[in-house]
Amino acid sequence: TQLLEQSPQFLSIQEGENLTVYCNSSSVFSSLQWYRQEPGEGPVLLVTVVTGGEVKKLKRLTFQFGDARKDSSLHITAAQTGDTGLYLCAGVQSNYQLIWGAGTKLIIKP
Amino acid sequence: GAGVSQSPSNKVTEKGKDVELRCDPISGHTALYWYRQSLGQGLEFLIYFQGNSAPDKSGLPSDRFSAERTGGSVSTLTIQRTQQEDSAVYLCASSLIPLTNTEAFFGQGTRLTVV
Numbered sequence: 001t002q003l004l005e006q007s008p009q010f011l012s013i014q015e016g017e018n019l020t021v022y023c024n025s026s027s028v029f030s031s032l033q034w035y036r037q038e039p040g041e042g043p044v045l046l047v048t049v050v051t052g053g054e055v056k057k058l059k060r061l062t063f064q065f066g067d068a069r070k071d072s073s074l075h076i077t078a079a080q081t082g083d084t085g086l087y088l089c090a091g092v093q094s095n096y097q098l099i100w101g102a103g104t105k106l107i108i109k110p
Numbered sequence: 111g112a113g114v115s116q117s118p119s120n121k122v123t124e125k126g127k128d129v130e131l132r133c134d135p136i137s138g139h140t141a142l143y144w145y146r147q148s149l150g151q152g153l154e155f156l157i158y159f160q161g162n163s164a165p166d167k168s169g170l171p172s173d174r175f176s177a178e179r180t181g182g183s184v185s186t187l188t189i190q191r192t193q194q195e196d197s198a199v200y201l202c203a204s205s206l207i208p209l210t211n212t213e214a215f216f217g218q219g220t221r222l223t224v225v
Contacts, residue, residue, distance in 0.1 A: 041218050041219075042114070042201050042219055043153075045213040045214075048213065088152060088153065095207045096141055096143075096160065098214065100152045100153045102152035103151060103152040
């Protein structure tokens with residue numbers, strides 16, 4: 001069974017602080033996706049990283065794919081209250097299969 | 111429609127009753143997925159459709175769960191003799207394949223409560 005371990009599961013910080021969320025696996029993925037989910041909605045894709053060592057930036061969010069394509073991180077700089085939500089990583093294992101992390105519930109306090 | 115549509119949004123049912131959950135995927139998406147999500151948790155894979163066939167049913171938790179897809183479009187997830195542990199949000203997603211170069215688009219989910 002392929003697993004994608006996501007940490008931390010819960011994070012509550014003050015507005016303006018920085019944070020990092022990690023996803024780790026012993027399996028190699030062809031790519032890795034990060035989704036964000038708001039209450040009452042389905043997850044929405046933030047970014048896909050494909051190449052080992054790849055770094056993608058989305059405003060204050062920085063996504064990194066490990067060199068061996070087994071792990072990834074999401075770093076948020078100067079968090080804002082609008083960043084509050086559930087962040088999910090998903091490893092693409094085959095043409096159709098997504099291996100999901102358990103999610104990180106992020107709360108940014110004003 | 112432009113996105114994935116699920117109905118109903120909310121369903122409260124009595125233990126032991128059967129329920130049907132519906133998913134309308136994005137037009138042209140050949141892949142369709144059903145997931146289950148407990149409160150604030152990650153996604154539990156249930157079943158994957160490619161067209162009308164289901165090459166991967168490995169996530170269905172018991173034989174009370176079944177799903178079908180017709181016309182390569184609409185899918186129905188049926189839960190028979192519902193139990194309280196079936197209470198969760200059921201999410202449907204559709205995509206093109208391969209997923210390496212695209213994304214899964216999700217519906218808003220059906221919140222199922224078994225009382």
